[in-house]
Amino acid sequence: MEIEVGSIILAPGYEIFQPQIQSEYGYKRFSNVVTSLEFERILSASGPYRGEVKRPSDRKTPKRIAWIQCIGSRDTAVGNTYCSSVCCMYATKQVILAKDHDSELEATIFHNDIRAFGKGFERYYERAKNTPGVRYIWSKVSILRELPGTKNVVIRFRRNSTDTELSEEEFDLVVLSVGLTSSANIRELADKLSIELNQYGFCNSYPLSPIETSRAGIYVSGVFHAPKDIPDSVTMASGAASLSAQLLSERRGTLVTEKEYPPERDVTGESPRVGVFVCRCGTNIARGVDVPRVIRYARSLDNVVHAEENIFSCSIDATTQLCETIKEKGLNRVVVAACTPRTHEPVFQETLREAGLNPYLFEMANIREQCSLVHAKDKMAATRKAQDIVRMAVAKARLIKPLKQLSMGVNRSALVIGGGVSGMVSTLSLAEQGFETHLVERSEALGGIARRIHHTLEGEDIQTYLQDLITRVYKNPAIQVYTEASITEVAGYVGNFTTKVTVGAEKIVKEIAHGVTIIAAGAEEFKPTEYLYGKDSRVLTLLELEAEMTSGSERITQCNTLVIIQCVGSRDSERPYCSRVCCGQAIKNALKLKEINPEIEIYLLYRDMRTYAFKEDYYQKAAEQEVKFIRYDIDDKPEVEVIQEKGQAILRVSVTEPILGQRLVIDTDMLALGVAIVPPTDNKELSQLFKVPLNEDGFFLEAHMKLRPVDFATDGIFMCGLAHSPKFIDESSAQAQAAASRAATTLAKDFVTAEGIVCSVNENICSGCGVCELVCPYKAIQVDKERKVAKVNEALCKGCGSCGAACPSGVISMNHFKDEQILAQIEALMA
Amino acid sequence: MSPDKFEPLIVGFLCNWCSYAGADLAGTARIQYPSNIRIIRVMCSGRVDPLFITKVLRTGFDGVLVSGCHPGECHYQTGNYRARRRLAITKKFLEYIGIEPQRIQASWISASEGAKFAEVVNEVTQGVREIGPNKLFAEEGNGIKTTGGS
CATH class of the missing domain: 3.40.50 (Rossmann fold)
Incomplete structure (x- = not known):
């Protein structure tokens, strides 16, 4: 069969790392050692034990389960030095689910760094960690033996802390948290398509636009690009659709067959069945x-x-x-x-x-x-x-009664809020798909926080990339850019929004009509008050350090010792989320500094190194170049002070060295802080203007974390980039493509179907008092002065039902939420 | 719920966009709370007619909770303000006829406040449990049989 296509999207997925029978973990040799995927089946209702947690050897409920992390990941012996990105969280999820099954369960997780870097993950991890009966043990482990009678498994481990003793412990069941690998026959596919793979057999795509493979018109999504979780895979998949649509926009809709529905059965007069x-x-x-x-x-x-x-x-x-x-x-x-x-x-x-x-x-x-x-x-x-x-x-x-849905025309233009990388990528994608797009930026220039980033961990030049984006935005005739612009008023709904923007120093008011909205409002760098930041000029943030490195300042070239402290303002009680990028950012700067001055001593004080996926290799590289990694605990943070000695003000950092358990004192030339990414203060305003929610941390809240990662629950409004949560530039770019893709699904339509839940008036009883007109926030009701009855404009009604609650004679009914329907619910409860 | 101890029954009216979503989040986060509440979804807290609240209490329920978006965050601009005003008046009226005001509670719960929803249900349940069963309309039989909008 031959199919002619204009573009190809590759989503071939991945395979699970298969532990060898001869391996140290006893897989397949000991009956109570299972992989995490097998345990996932055990937890499942359609699994081998119909959803009851039992162990293979005797079908008994295990009381002590151990998870061993990083099986086949971060492992030079098997050749997979990368991090599989998802195992820390799936193991944590399995712990919580297993504890749901059996609250008496003792769960132990033997792990390396815990990489809870996704949106909301840190909270989830903290919750698991604080559940009674759950232990996370940072350690090196091996499986020792299976006990002959009970078939229990003995694990030997050594904590990565002051405890240098080897310990042994017995478990009823052991779960191997296996990593993600590329498919065995993937090279064949890659050769056929002439696309490049990386050394691990994953797709080698363009680093700053990760959906684009090495061959034009071929796009990648999902784990084939790099190990990733479901929200990131779904996001990337939408993004791939967007890039294809950009390429094929002229042919949009030509192969579509409209779905046909059978005629609607008239149920009037039927008794309810x-x-x-x-x-x-x-x-x-x-x-x-x-x-x-x-x-x-x-x-x-x-x-x-x-x-x-x-x-x-x-x-x-x-x-x-x-x-x-x-x-x-x-x-x-x-x-x-x-x-x-x-x-x-x-x-x-x-x-x-x-x-x-x-x-x-x-x-x-x-x-x-x-x-x-x-x-x-x-x-x-x-x-x-x-x-x-x-x-x-x-x-x-x-x-309940059948309702009609009105069709309304779509204004085929978009409003994108935020002129950073995300906003620009979304804007360009929509414009290249043929939709007029308005890009609103609060500052004087486009670029956002990327203006302060010079290169990525992987070595890509950000400023060149940014200039190219900006040029393409300004050159595209379908794009209208507004700088120094702020949004003052928003009205309308999917397909037909009207937004007022004041633009420029003169504050000229513009009214923009648009069919969809993308919020790409970005985020900011946290300004800490601890560690002498702002009090001693030698203490700076990682971004400030990067700026100095780029300008080639003298104190950089003369810096002999640098200390970096991570998680400043992240993962604490005030901001219980991980800022995701700081670990990579710290490694990036450390490697660059080693390049500038190979003699420099760098101490990196961290809590968990979260260099997920292929970033792990850079972590290894930094370790090889003798960057000294020292883990600290949140309850025993490093201390920074200035000591006067021999007429000099010495910047001194002290921290507990976890392996020796001793206090380590470092006199340093400079101190860099890996500070949190924080939501801009005006997120609150935007959220109120567009009536879309923020999460507990002040970032925008998606409709569904996995199913709809860039949509708001409100139709026609989408999000991407740092507005959603902290992430790297390539991830922002992919998410921006995804938001454009989702927005285009509305813009490509001639009509949107309005909600059928609107109000209606019983004109026989209405006295035309006008209370409903007064309370309607959408001016959807007007009293006909001659006939003295309220009239509803169904196209304007949004279905809130305020009128129904206000009407003194009960003649306005809010369809689908009618008085009698709600009263019937109340009565039913007492039946 | 053990039979020897009074367990109140509470009806909660939650708006679709904030509080109902917050209740859903409590679910996905598996935050446990008392099972005394029965939830009725409305699109906006502004839909909650004083009639519904009166009906809940006349039918013999022990408490009622109305919850909507935080001030300034109403999906329909101002519905939550209207709900608040109506509730204040309804509460006064019901207090006048002998209903303890603690039986009628309001709160603002956003889509991201799953924990807060659970907390509010805890508080309302506990509060109503303390004041005991709603007996005001008991002599009229268990519930009023008429329905209708006026």
Whole structure:
């Protein structure tokens, strides 16, 4: 078969590192040593023990489980010197899940650096670490033997701390946290496509635009590029779609076949025939809630003509079956008791349309996020609550009505907020796909924080890259740039936003009409108050050090000793997140300084070195060049002081050396601080203007961490770059492509479908008092003065329902959230 | 819930964009809280009609929680302010007819405040547990049978 294509996206995935039978870990020789992927299956509802945690040898519940990290990663012996990036977090997740199964479990993680560098990961790691019965032990380990009778496994380990003794401990089950490797036959594919691979068999792509392979028109996404987790893979996949779309924009839509739906069945006059589908969600719901009992209960409710359970209601199999069941049983209302409607309602509404039902004849009962997961310790209470939730949903379902969705035209232009690398890459991508794009930057010049970065760890020249981006932005006729611009007012919704911007020193007010918005507002460098920063000129941040190195200042060339302290303002109680880039940044500067002056002594004081993926090789290189790495504990931070000696002010750093347990005192010429990346203070304002949320740390909060990593829950608004979370330039660039891709899915349409949940007026009773007109924030209601009735403009109504609550005579109803529907929910609860 | 101890039943009205999302986050983060609450999703806290609150208490529930976006963060501009004002008046009215004001609670919970949601449920449950069952309408039978919007 021959297929002609304009571009190719490579997503061939990866393989799991296979420990050799002869290896020191006893895999396949000892029955209770499993890989992390095998343990993932053990945890799974569809796994070998149907979701109960048992061990292979005797099917007993293990009471002591050990995880051993870095199997096949960071290992010169097997040739995989890179870090697999995901094992620290999947092991942490497995610990939390295993503890959910059995709170008595003793979990031990034998690890090297813990690399919890992703968004929200540090909090998750801290939570696992502080769970009773969980130990993280920084150590070197080997598996010693299997005990003949019990088949328990003995692990020998030596802590990387003052404890130099070898210890031995017995475990019921050992999990090997295996790394990610490239596929065995990948070279064949690479040769056929003439693309370059790196030494480990991963794709060698353009360092600052990592989706582009060495061959034009061929793009890469996922782990084939480098080991990465799901959010980063999903992001990169969207980005690859965007680059393809840029190339093929002229042919957009030419191969598309519109999906056809059967005609909508008219259910007027039918009495409600409700189908209830209860999801087990693997074990996520089924462990906390007695699902068969909920099913039996649902069958006893009036108007319920069908009830069944699904392992995963959202799976293709289950939704196909749902579609069939609707037709077969003549259902005219559907209740799915599963997770939250905020993520999954659209999936099931789509199925209803496929079955010929109006999508609003659907009601979701949230028995996962708001029941099984939060009442995990009391199955009886959770089951009772789940029954209540289902009963409420059925009560509402009986009364819900089909709704119409209006189609509205799309303004095919975009607004991008933030003129840094992310904002510019998004802007260029959209413009190259043919969409007019407005780029708004708060400062006088484009470039953002990248203006202060000169090269990457991998040696790429950032300033050249940045100049090229800026030139391309200014030269592109589809791009309008506004500098010294700030946003003052935002109105509208997906497809039709209107944003007011004041531009330039003269504060000229511009009104921009646009269909989508991308928030790429960037982030800032944290300015610390500790370690004498701001008090002694020899103490500076890593970015300030980089600036001096680039300008070739004398104190750099004459610097004989440099101390770098990491995690300044990150991973502490005030900012419990990892800033992700500082470890790489510190190594980068250390290596560069060694190049400038090979004699320089560099001490790098760190908590965990988080040089993930191929950055690990630079960490090794720095160690080989005798950069001295000293690990410190957050409870025993380094101390910095200035000592007057022989008329000189000596900058002195002291820190506990963990292996010897002694205080190490370093007199240094300079001290560099790996400071946190912090969200800009005006994020709050932007979040309020666009009505999009921030997370606890002040970065923008995506609709779903894995499924929708660059979308906001609000349609038509997207995010990328540091606005989302700390990340490297190449990662920002890939995420910016992803945001452009997601934005283009709206811009490519002629129409967007507006929400069908709008209000309506019973004109027979309305007295035209105008209270609703007063409370409507969208001016969607006006009183017809002659007829004395309120009139709703459905295109403007956003469905908040304020009018419904305000109407003194109860004649405005908020469709889908009508008074009688909500009252029925309340009554059902007491039934 | 053991039968010998009073366990209150509480109805929570949560707005779709902030508080309901916060409750979802409590779930994905697996933060445990008492199972006494039953949640009704509305698009905006501004939708919460005084009628609903009255209905909840007349039906015999022990407490009601209304939660929306933080001030200035309402997805619909001003719905949460309206909710706050309406709730204040409703509370006064219900207090007048003999409902303990502690039974009616409001809070602002954002989409990122899963822990706060759990905390609020804890507090509301505990607070209502302390004042005991809502008996004001007990003589009218367990709940009022009429429905309707006015």
